[in-house]
Structures are given as C-alpha cells and as structure tokens.
Amino acid sequence: MTVQREAREEKRIIGEIGPVDSECVFVCVGGLHGNEPAGVRAIESLFEKLDPLRDQLSSRIIGLRGNIGALEANLRYLDTDLNRSWKEPQDSPESCREEQEKAAIQAIILPLLAEKKKVFLADLHTTSSESTPFLWDQCVKKILPEDTPVPILRDDVERLTGTMACYFSSLGVPVICAEGGSHYSPASARHLEDIVWLGLRAAGALPELEIIEEAEGRLRAVTEEVPGLLHIFHHHMISPEDRFQMEPGFKNFDPLKKGTLIAHDQNGEIRAPQDCFLLLPLYQPQGDDGFLLASAEERRS
Numbered sequence: 001m002t003v004q005r006e007a008r009e010e011k012r013i014i015g016e017i018g019p020v021d022s023e024c025v026f027v028c029v030g031g032l033h034g035n036e037p038a039g040v041r042a043i044e045s046l047f048e049k050l051d052p053l054r055d056q057l058s059s060r061i062i063g064l065r066g067n068i069g070a071l072e073a074n075l076r077y078l079d080t081d082l083n084r085s086w087k088e089p090q091d092s093p094e095s096c097r098e099e100q101e102k103a104a105i106q107a108i109i110l111p112l113l114a115e116k117k118k119v120f121l122a123d124l125h126t127t128s129s130e131s132t133p134f135l136w137d138q139c140v141k142k143i144l145p146e147d148t149p150v151p152i153l154r155d156d157v158e159r160l161t162g163t164m165a166c167y168f169s170s171l172g173v174p175v176i177c178a179e180g181g182s183h184y185s186p187a188s189a190r191h192l193e194d195i196v197w198l199g200l201r202a203a204g205a206l207p208e209l210e211i212i213e214e215a216e217g218r219l220r221a222v223t224e225e226v227p228g229l230l231h232i233f234h235h236h237m238i239s240p241e242d243r244f245q246m247e248p249g250f251k252n253f254d255p256l257k258k259g260t261l262i263a264h265d266q267n268g269e270i271r272a273p274q275d276c277f278l279l280l281p282l283y284q285p286q287g288d289d290g291f292l293l294a295s296a297e298e299r300r301s
C-alpha cells in the first residue's frame with residue numbers, strides 16, 4: 001500500500017464504539033457515492049449521540065466513509081460507480097480508484113465475517129431530486145421490519161446489480177439500504193440518522209430509548225403522504241448519446257397521470273404509459289438511470 005493510500009485510509013473510519021468483544025457488529029457506510037455527503041454527516045451526528053450511551057450498547061458500531069476520493073472531489077465517482085462494482089468476477093482494472101475503495105471496505109468487513117461475528121450493514125444514500133426518505137428492497141436479508149414507517153421501494157427489475165448492500169446480503173449480512181432525501185436538503189442527514197437509530201434497535205444493539213422513539217416519530221411525520229410500498233415496473237436507462245433531458249420540477253414519488261410529459265431525448269417526448277409514481281428523476285450529470293416508474297402496492301396503516 002502506498003503512503004498516499006495509507007493516509008487516505010485514516011479517513012475511512014468515522015467512528016467506532018461499543019464493546020470490542022461483542023458478537024454483533026453494526027456497520028454504517030455513508031458517501032458510497034461521493035456527491036452524497038449527507039450519509040457521512042448522519043454517521044458523524046450519530047456517533048456524537050452514541051458517546052453518552054456507550055454503557056448501554058450491546059453491539060460494536062462502526063461508521064465508515066464509502067468513496068473517500070469521490071467525497072473529496074464532490075463527484076458521484078471518479079472512475080466507475082462504486083455502488084455498481086460489487087460483482088464477481090471484476091470487470092474493472094485494479095488501477096480503477098473505486099476498486100481500491102472497495103478493497104478497503106472489504107478489508108474491514110470481511111474479517112468480521114471470518115471471525116463469525118453477526119454483522120449488520122446500513123448503507124446511506126441521497127437522491128438528486130427532492131424526496132421523502134425511503135428504503136430499497138433489493139436484498140434478501142433486511143434489518144428493518146416491514147412496518148417501519150418509511151416507504152419501501154421493491155425492485156424486481158433487478159437492474160441494480162453490483163450494489164454493496166446486495167453483495168454483503170449475499171454473504172448473509174442483514175442490510176438497510178436507505179435514501180434520506182435530496183443531496184442538497186439539510187433534512188437528508190437527519191432522516192438517514194433516524195433510519196439508523198431504528199436499525200440499531202431492530203438489530204438489538206440498543207435498548208428502547210427515547211431518542212429512538214423520537215426518530216421514529218419524525219420519520220412517520222415526513223412519510224405520511226407517500227404509499228408505504230411501491231413496486232418498480234420500468235427503468236428508463238440512458239446513455240450520453242440519448243441527450244436525455246428531464247422536464248423540470250419533478251420530485252421523487254410524484255404521482256403521474258397516463259400521458260404526462262416526463263422528459264425529452266433525441267427521439268422526442270417521453271410520456272407516462274399509465275397512471276403511476278415517478279421515482280428518481282435525474283437532475284445530475286452523472287448516472288445511467290433517467291427515471292423509474294412504480295405502482296403503489298398497498299398503503300400501510
């Protein structure tokens with residue numbers, strides 16, 4: 001490892017707290033996408049609040065920065081998307097900077113699994129559009145129960161291959177894959193931190209505490225207007241030559257009537273094929289999803 005890389009690795013760990021010999025380790029990762037620093041801020045704030053609770057912790061809790069190089073550059077990624085890189089065999093060269101970030105994260109988590117620790121993983125993201133917080137349901141093992149007051153996005157299209165959460169889930173790790181809101185909203189870090197508090201409770205890392213009930217109440221209040229469970233039925237994938245341009249003003253979870261104009265590309269207008277919900281409208285230069293469409297499955301009480 002070069003001196004430069006060692007210096008960077010010192011920044012990897014945001015915090016570590018709880019009994020070192022605990023059988024359970026709860027790992028939080030923020031900033032796997034470098035333009036999403038809210039996840040890092042959420043973990044920093046979490047550790048400040050965990051400090052006076054350290055005697056009540058029954059699990060080890062570790063907070064990590066995901067893509068350090070991209071966080072410093074404030075870019076989604078430098079060479080390739082770090083949250084699409086977790087597949088075998090590798091299709092990126094070793095010189096790829098995200099491969100090095102990935103190897104550094106693996107070097108922290110895989111030894112815990114080798115030691116037969118019970119590992120939990122929370123992966124914290126934000127979106128380029130305005131959004132209420134939500135959870136991705138793309139992995140087999142989940143930490144949070146279905147009645148958690150945060151909308152769940154179910155994705156059977158399975159376009160999202162190579163995500164870190166799915167990789168660790170395939171190794172038996174229960175995960176939370178959370179989006180806290182817009183990259184630019186000051187509330188996003190708050191939402192992500194609140195979701196992690198619920199995760200810590202569900203993983204048995206902490207007893208029931210007022211701080212967790214408050215987190216749950218805040219999440220319930222901000223997600224009231226959105227269906228509890230949405231099912232993605234369409235991914236609009238894009239490439240630079242499409243000259244894709246989203247219509248302005250959409251937010252995540254906006255309900256669309258059949259025929260609503262969503263975007264333009266080199267072939268003309270793109271309209272909603274049916275009544276549905278618009279998800280992840282793209283308002284940033286990097287990314288290969290223009291938008292997703294979903295139907296509501298049910299509304300939780």
Ligand SMILES: [Zn+2]
Binds near residue numbers: 032033036083125126
């Ligand atoms: Zn992200």
